[in-house]
Amino acid sequence: MSESAPVKDNYLNSPKGIWSWIYTLDHKRIGIMYLAAISVAFILGGIFALLLRLEHLNPGPLLFTAKQYNQLFTLHGAIMVFLFIVPSIPASLGNFILPMQLGAKDVAFPRLNLTSYYIYLIGAIFCIYSMIAGAADTGWTFYTPYSSTTDTSVISMTLGAFILGFSSILTGINFLVTIHKMRAPGMSWFKMPLFIWALYATAIIQVLATPVLAITLLLLVLERTMNIGIFNPALGGDPVLFEHFFWFYSHPAVYIMILPAMGVISELITAFCKRDIFGYKLVAYSSIAIAIIAFLVWGHHLFVSGQSDAANSIFSLLTFLVGIPSGIKVFNWIATMYKGTIDFKTPFLYALSFLALFCIGGFTGIMLGALSFDVFAHDTYFVVAHFHYVMMGGVVMAFLGGLHYWWPKMFGKMYSEFWGRIACALIFIGFNMVFFTQFILGSKGMPRRYFNYLDQYQPLHAFSTYGSWVLGLGLLLVLIYLIDSLVDGKPAPANPWGALTLEWQTDSPPITENFTHTPEVHHGPYAFDKVKPS
Amino acid sequence: MTTKVTQFVKHQVAHHFDNAEHEFDAAKLGMWAFLIQEILFFGGLFVAYFIFRAMYPAMFVEAHHHLSWQLGGLNTIFLITSSFTMAMAVRSAQVSQKNKLILFLVLTFLFAGGFMCVKYVEYMTKIHHGYLPAKWFFGTGTFDTEPLFFGLYFTMTGLHGLHVLIGMGLIAWLIIRSNRGEFHKDYYTPVEMVGLYWHLVDLIWIFLFPLLYLIG
Numbered sequence: 001m002s003e004s005a006p007v008k009d010n011y012l013n014s015p016k017g018i019w020s021w022i023y024t025l026d027h028k029r030i031g032i033m034y035l036a037a038i039s040v041a042f043i044l045g046g047i048f049a050l051l052l053r054l055e056h057l058n059p060g061p062l063l064f065t066a067k068q069y070n071q072l073f074t075l076h077g078a079i080m081v082f083l084f085i086v087p088s089i090p091a092s093l094g095n096f097i098l099p100m101q102l103g104a105k106d107v108a109f110p111r112l113n114l115t116s117y118y119i120y121l122i123g124a125i126f127c128i129y130s131m132i133a134g135a136a137d138t139g140w141t142f143y144t145p146y147s148s149t150t151d152t153s154v155i156s157m158t159l160g161a162f163i164l165g166f167s168s169i170l171t172g173i174n175f176l177v178t179i180h181k182m183r184a185p186g187m188s189w190f191k192m193p194l195f196i197w198a199l200y201a202t203a204i205i206q207v208l209a210t211p212v213l214a215i216t217l218l219l220l221v222l223e224r225t226m227n228i229g230i231f232n233p234a235l236g237g238d239p240v241l242f243e244h245f246f247w248f249y250s251h252p253a254v255y256i257m258i259l260p261a262m263g264v265i266s267e268l269i270t271a272f273c274k275r276d277i278f279g280y281k282l283v284a285y286s287s288i289a290i291a292i293i294a295f296l297v298w299g300h301h302l303f304v305s306g307q308s309d310a311a312n313s314i315f316s317l318l319t320f321l322v323g324i325p326s327g328i329k330v331f332n333w334i335a336t337m338y339k340g341t342i343d344f345k346t347p348f349l350y351a352l353s354f355l356a357l358f359c360i361g362g363f364t365g366i367m368l369g370a371l372s373f374d375v376f377a378h379d380t381y382f383v384v385a386h387f388h389y390v391m392m393g394g395v396v397m398a399f400l401g402g403l404h405y406w407w408p409k410m411f412g413k414m415y416s417e418f419w420g421r422i423a424c425a426l427i428f429i430g431f432n433m434v435f436f437t438q439f440i441l442g443s444k445g446m447p448r449r450y451f452n453y454l455d456q457y458q459p460l461h462a463f464s465t466y467g468s469w470v471l472g473l474g475l476l477l478v479l480i481y482l483i484d485s486l487v488d489g490k491p492a493p494a495n496p497w498g499a500l501t502l503e504w505q506t507d508s509p510p511i512t513e514n515f516t517h518t519p520e521v522h523h524g525p526y527a528f529d530k531v532k533p534s
Numbered sequence: 535m536t537t538k539v540t541q542f543v544k545h546q547v548a549h550h551f552d553n554a555e556h557e558f559d560a561a562k563l564g565m566w567a568f569l570i571q572e573i574l575f576f577g578g579l580f581v582a583y584f585i586f587r588a589m590y591p592a593m594f595v596e597a598h599h600h601l602s603w604q605l606g607g608l609n610t611i612f613l614i615t616s617s618f619t620m621a622m623a624v625r626s627a628q629v630s631q632k633n634k635l636i637l638f639l640v641l642t643f644l645f646a647g648g649f650m651c652v653k654y655v656e657y658m659t660k661i662h663h664g665y666l667p668a669k670w671f672f673g674t675g676t677f678d679t680e681p682l683f684f685g686l687y688f689t690m691t692g693l694h695g696l697h698v699l700i701g702m703g704l705i706a707w708l709i710i711r712s713n714r715g716e717f718h719k720d721y722y723t724p725v726e727m728v729g730l731y732w733h734l735v736d737l738i739w740i741f742l743f744p745l746l747y748l749i750g
Contacts, residue, residue: 105550108560173567181560182550211571215578219689227669228685230582235668236590236679245578513549 010412010509025110026512030117031096032410035403037120038092039479041083046475048076053434053468056461059453066451070137071152073449077140078157082164083124085395086253089260090206091120091171093402094199096410098175100503100510101193103184103519108177112170120167126160129153139449141250144231144242148223155224158217165210165217168256172206175199184502186521193501193525194283198263201287205252205259205294213249216242240305247298255294257391259287261398262329265351268401269333270526271499272348273340277526279332286325293322303374312371319369326362330355345497346420350401353428357393361386364439379449382442385435393431400427400478407482408496412509413489419481426474433467501525541632543714545721558723565727569734572697576738579690583745586686590679595750597675597683600665602656606747609652610739616645617736624729627712627722635712635725642732643705646698653695660684690742697735704728 011028021029052072055062064072099107107113130136136157138147147154179200183192220242222228229235231242270277277283299307299315307315333355342348364386368374377383408414438446441460446453453461495504500523506515523530551557587594623638664672667688668681708728711717717725 108550109564110548110550112564169571173564173571176567177560177564180563181556207567207571208574211575212578215575218693219578219582222667222685222689225669226667226685226688227681228667228689229679229682230586230685230689232668235685236586236593236682238585241582241585245581 008507009511010507011512012411012509014512023114025106025114027095027099027107027110027113028410028510028514030113031092031094033117034087034095034120035092035410037117037124038084038088041079041124042088043479045076045079045084046472048072048079050468050472052076053465055451056453057465058462059455059458061451067137069451070139070449071135074136074139074157075131078127078136078161080391081140081253082161083127085257085391086164086168087120087171088257088395088399089264089402090175090199090202090256091116091167093264093399093406094175094260095171097406097503098178098196098199099182100409100506100514101196101501101525102178102182103187103502103515103521104178104182105513105515105518106182107174108182109174112174116167116170116174119163119170123160123163123165123167126156126163130157130160141246142217142220142242143246144220144223144239145233147220148231155221158220162214162217162221165214168206169210169214172203172210176203176207179203184519184521190281190284191521191524192284194266194277194280194287195260195263195501197284197287198259198261198266201291202256202259204288204291205256209249209252209256209295212245213253216245216249219245240302240307243302243305244298247301248295251298251301252291252294254390255290257395259290261354261395262287264398264402264405265333265354266329267499267501268347268351268398268405269336270528271405271497272343272345272351273337274343274498274528275336275340275526276524276528277332278335278338279328280524280526282328283332286328289325290322293318293325297322300369300374303371304378316369316371320366323362323366330359330362343497344421346415346417346424347401347405347497349421349424350397350404353424354394354397354401357389357397357428357431360436361389361391361393364389377442379447380442381438381446381448384448385438385442388435388438393435397427400424403482405497406503407485408492409503409508409510411486411489412492412507413485414492414496415485415489416481419477423474423477423481426470426477428474430467430469430471430474434464434471435467437461437464437467500527500531541715542630542718543716545716554720561723561727562730565730569730572734572738576690576693579686579693580741580745583686583690586682587749590677590682593675593677593679594683596677597665597680598747598749600660600663600673601687601747602659603747605652605656606743609649610743612645612649612652613736613739616642616649617733619645620729620732623708624722624725627717627725628719630718632712632715632718635717636709639705639709639712643702643709646702646705649698650695650702653691653698660688687746690746694735694738694742697738701728701732701735704731 011026024030051063055064055069095113099105130153133153133156135152136154137150137152138154142154142158179196219230223231229237231237231239233239266277266283297315297319299311300319303312368377368383368386404415404420437460441457446457492508494506494508502519505519545554547554547557551560619638619641623635623642626635626638660666664670665684667685671681671684705728708725711724
């Protein structure tokens with residue numbers, strides 16, 4: 001700070017004071033507050049994951065009892081899904097970037113935006129309360145009838161998820177309206193960046209699917225408190241109905257998680273290849289297609305729950321259909337790179353990691369969508385590995401890529417490129433050590449959620465645990481050098497990557513109202529052949 | 535005309551909108567999205583209802599005799615009338631008739647209150663005779679599964695009743711703001727939005743009434 005040039009007013013330093021943050025209506029500040037909150041959730045869920053892996057270093061009890069183990073994997077799942085992945089990209093990066101990419105001053109309903117944030121915090125408090133007051137041991141899926149009879153604190157955890165759902169719905173509504181109504185002059189639907197298309201598809205799912213989760217969890221709470229009987233076979237109810245209700249939300253929910261990630265990847269690949277996206281319209285429409293098909297595949301979670309053969313076959317077929325729009329995206333991203341001027345900066349390395357890991361996650365998803373294979377592999381580590389390849393290898397990689405890409409814009413500081421690449425490599429290697437091993441474990445018959453295992457699985461389990469340490473080290477590095485960049489980082493220019501979308505046309509960090517003049521849009525978001533980046 | 539001008543408060547368009555119309559359109563789109571999620575929220579309950587009614591048709595017919603269709607019918611009249619007064623309130627705001635606006639809002643509030651009073655009477659009768667969810671059920675019935683019907687009844691009408699209460703809160707808020715003269719032909723967004731919400735609450739009851747009270 002010694003030889004400082006006069007610091008310009010920006011959204012971080014004006015207005016000043018803690019209350020100006022607590023009451024802020026600025027989408028950028030709310031995005032930063034979300035980023036802090038979800039990072040805490042990610043660290044917490046990550047610590048649980050490391051402990052779970054450590055427990056599996058050897059067969060037999062090591063650190064925990066069987067019940068504590070069940071509580072730990074429930075907390076890991078519930079925190080990672082409801083507190084981290086669902087809000088991760090949309091609520092943090094989306095909140096910050098969406099209005100800027102549209103050339104708007106803010107989201108359509110700034111007060112609702114802040115409300116969503118505080119609702120998120122209240123939901124988080126319920127989840128933390130559940131952790132202290134005898135953590136739920138049902139798994140994050142809360143399947144009945146176990147969840148209506150266990151003596152652990154299921155009610156506070158489900159209420160937490162219920163409240164977090166509200167936050168998600170309100171964010172979805174806000175983004176939906178923002179995208180419809182707040183676009184800068186000249187920005188037609190097909191001149192929008194693809195990240196926005198992805199957020200639009202996400203918002204549709206958030207609005208249409210989350211309320212079903214809300215009613216499902218509410219019914220579970222009523223089941224436990226008043227014994228209403230809907231999920232209780234003793235009273236004529238049906239526990240499988242819970243599974244249908246739950247997956248009617250929770251399958252689309254995985255697209256709430258992956259769609260924004262796909263949007264981020266479209267931004268990264270175009271920006272670091274300096275090429276217009278191959279097949280813009282197909283990439284945009286495929287987001288909407290995924291959102292629509294998302295609602296029709298929930299039955300593939302019930303292949304072995306006594307669903308009819310006819311329903312199983314139909315759900316299997318519909319599940320295969322999701323592969324088409326996802327495949328379109330992957331091929332288009334790769335085609336975009338062809339003959340591009342590729343710059344292997346950290347965010348792009350994450351994009352490449354995403355491509356590799358998402359393809360493995362996606363193809364194993366198709367395998368599991370096939371009835372014959374699913375009957376063999378269901379409830380094994382194969383499913384766990386598939387899920388983590390999509391959720392962590394897909395969403396978290398894209399989240400980290402997006403975070404590195406927009407970090408200079410958010411804080412006006414550059415991080416260390418050297419450590420960025422090292423950390424990305426460690427995360428990629430560690431991740432594959434943990435989860436590729438689990439594909440093998442699963443195919444050898446290791447069931448998921450088991451506290452103990454046979455001796456023959458020990459070497460693979462141990463290797464997976466070693467991988468978790470590499471992965472943890474990589475993520476710790478990211479935390480360290482990103483925080484370090486806030487203190488010691490070089491000031492970031494307005495457009496460090498030479499990208500063309502609107503958020504790069506204003507200062508880093510931006511002023512409170514984002515732009516000094518409302519921008520006008522004359523070309524597509526990736527028209528590198530027509531315009532030179534400013 | 536001069537008295538009329540001083541009667542109203544001028545509305546300030548939020549900084550990120552181009553003009554009042556832009557702001558109104560955004561609010562309306564957001565409200566419709568919200569209503570759609572409300573429909574899906576109740577949709578889960580309706581699906582559960584249809585599944586169990588298909589499984590236990592005779593039990594549903596038997597159990598519904600414990601509900602009073604007269605009281606349910608009265609409540610239906612209350613809510614439909616309140617939807618009409620709500621629509622009139624929106625209309626009054628659009629043409630800047632402050633007194634009529636307040637009158638219609640108060641009427642809507644009273645009909646909603648009437649609905650809740652009747653609901654209270656109905657609930658008390660059920661509680662008195664033990665027609666409750668399984669935990670407290672002590673009523674008499676020919677079917678073991680009868681508590682399931684009352685589990686559904688209380689969940690569906692209870693959540694609907696909660697929405698009526700929230701609506702009453704919103705209408706009370708509108709009355710206070712109308713009294714300050716905040717709503718007029720240039721700005722009536724909240725009146726219109728609460729109106730939309732209120733019609734949905736009414737609409738859900740219009741489905742609940744025949745499904746619960748008028749079976750068989």
